[in-house]
Amino acid sequence: MDAWDDFKRMNKRQMLYQALSFGMIVSSALMIWKGLMVVTGSESPIVVVLSGSMEPAFQRGDLLFLTNNQEDPIRAGDIVVFKVEGREIPIVHRVLKLHEKSNGTVKFLTKGDNNNVDDRGLYAPGQLWLQKNHVVGRARGFLPYVGLVTIYMNDYPHFKYAVLVALALYVLIHRE
Amino acid sequence: MHSVFGRGNAMAAYTLSVLAGLTFCCFLSTVFLDYRTPATINTRQVVVKSIPDYSASREKNDLGYQSVLLLFSLIFVAILNCCTHLTHLFNWNVKQLFLYVTAEYQTPSNEFNQVVLWDKIILRGENAVIDLKNIHAKYYFWDDGNGLKGHKNVTLTLSWNIIPNAGLLPNVGAIGSHSFSFPPEYTTSRV
Amino acid sequence: MDFFSNIPTHMDYKGQGRSEKLSRMIITLFGVVGLVWGYYIQQFSATVYVLGAGFLLASILTIPPWPMYRRKPLNWQKPRPPPREDGADTQSPKSKKKK
Numbered sequence: 320m321d322a323w324d325d326f327k328r329m330n331k332r333q334m335l336y337q338a339l340s341f342g343m344i345v346s347s348a349l350m351i352w353k354g355l356m357v358v359t360g361s362e363s364p365i366v367v368v369l370s371g372s373m374e375p376a377f378q379r380g381d382l383l384f385l386t387n388n389q390e391d392p393i394r395a396g397d398i399v400v401f402k403v404e405g406r407e408i409p410i411v412h413r414v415l416k417l418h419e420k421s422n423g424t425v426k427f428l429t430k431g432d433n434n435n436v437d438d439r440g441l442y443a444p445g446q447l448w449l450q451k452n453h454v455v456g457r458a459r460g461f462l463p464y465v466g467l468v469t470i471y472m473n474d475y476p477h478f479k480y481a482v483l484v485a486l487a488l489y490v491l492i493h494r495e
Numbered sequence: 496m497h498s499v500f501g502r503g504n505a506m507a508a509y510t511l512s513v514l515a516g517l518t519f520c521c522f523l524s525t526v527f528l529d530y531r532t533p534a535t536i537n538t539r540q541v542v543v544k545s546i547p548d549y550s551a552s553r554e555k556n557d558l559g560y561q562s563v564l565l566l567f568s569l570i571f572v573a574i575l576n577c578c579t580h581l582t583h584l585f586n587w588n589v590k591q592l593f594l595y596v597t598a599e600y601q602t603p604s605n606e607f608n609q610v611v612l613w614d615k616i617i618l619r620g621e622n623a624v625i626d627l628k629n630i631h632a633k634y635y636f637w638d639d640g641n642g643l644k645g646h647k648n649v650t651l652t653l654s655w656n657i658i659p660n661a662g663l664l665p666n667v668g669a670i671g672s673h674s675f676s677f678p679p680e681y682t683t684s685r686v
Numbered sequence: 687m688d689f690f691s692n693i694p695t696h697m698d699y700k701g702q703g704r705s706e707k708l709s710r711m712i713i714t715l716f717g718v719v720g721l722v723w724g725y726y727i728q729q730f731s732a733t734v735y736v737l738g739a740g741f742l743l744a745s746i747l748t749i750p751p752w753p754m755y756r757r758k759p760l761n762w763q764k765p766r767p768p769p770r771e772d773g774a775d776t777q778s779p780k781s782k783k784k785k
Contacts (some may be wrong), residue, residue: 461661
């Protein structure tokens with residue numbers, strides 16, 4: 320292996336440099352992510368569509384950009400990403416009904432474009448409406464196919480670890 | 496570039512970056528377009544009936560809660576004599592339109608209510624000329640409470656959500672809406 | 687096996703540069719034409735297909751080591767007589783490698 324030969328030929332200083340540039344990549348990715356969180360107000364500004372319940376608009380593996388600006392009210396027809404208690408994975412669906420009180424509290428019901436019924440069956444047992452605190456964000460931008468790698472990673476965990484290890488090794492060992 | 500594999504790899508990477516650039520150009524060329532279009536909506540017959548909403552009132556039954564159902568089965572809204580040409584909205588960065596009709600109203604208990612009554616997906620290449628008569632609403636029009644009887648001012652609007660190939664996901668309201676009122680009595684007829 | 691290992695995959699130094707330049711030109715040209723054409727017929731998939739065609743064409747023209755990329759082989763120096771034993775490894779060629 321070429322890369323391994325390269326690695327063996329490094330001295331201490333070069334190894335430190337490699338480690339530093341690896342840390343640089345990780346921390347700048349983290350910085351961008353956290354910065355986006357601040358700008359968009361959403362705890363997860365970019366999500367990958369994991370189910371086909373919004374087809375044909377969104378396929379599995381499409382990328383959505385979210386904002387969650389509190390001044391910007393939720394309205395019927397908006398595509399919201401929400402979390403339900405007892406479910407790990409956020410859901411991307413469209414607002415079907417919405418009731419807002421004068422003090423600003425709002426409750427709404429969602430439905431997937433590709434589903435025949437509304438989402439009450441998906442909510443926590445006994446839960447009839449979603450509220451603002453369930454919302455992760457509202458879909459504002461769309462980019463197709465880019466998240467497919469994530470889908471494969473989710474479907475095949477071994478593949479995920481292989482990719483991560485390969486990437487880390489490459490960055491650590493490869494010389495600039 | 497020293498091996499066949501190296502050359503193929505470099506070329507694939509370059510092609511992908513060109514593709515990203517082209518997609519961005521496509522996004523830029525459509526991002527400032529105005530997608531509003533006139534539409535007409537009207538209602539033929541409107542009835543209101545008091546019916547418990549079993550899907551939403553499992554807990555609230557004991558509070559004596561009753562939802563109000565608007566019956567569309569009797570030719571509810573003969574909507575959408577409208578949008579004769581959504582076709583022109585389909586530029587090269589529109590994959591799909593999601594059309595929906597929203598009823599918007601105010602009740603004593605809720606300051607702002609929106610209920611989607613009907614929706615339709617129009618894919619690129621499908622007929623985008625909407626001229627519908629006597630269609631029934633797709634979803635039940637249940638109020639949160641019983642504020643619909645005798646309600647004077649419910650506004651129907653048509654909107655569409657644009658799904659692009661790549662880009663923003665705007666919700667656009669049609670120019671033009673329709674207001675109607677509910678009768679002051681619950682209907683007794685079975686529909 | 688011999689047959690496969692005898693297929694030439696090597697380009698000369700000038701040839702590598704020419705093939706890279708040519709492939710970029712082809713892909714960029716097809717991308718621009720595809721963009722204009724796709725805008726004209728308002729169909730973005732057309733743009734993508736034209737770009738794909740450009741990729742295929744560029745692959746055919748510049749990935750295999752066609753004779754046009756092998757016209758300027760490097761003139762290597764004649765092998766020197768084998769060096770003497772002493773001081774032979776002070777100038778090992780290890781530290782320089784291709785990038």
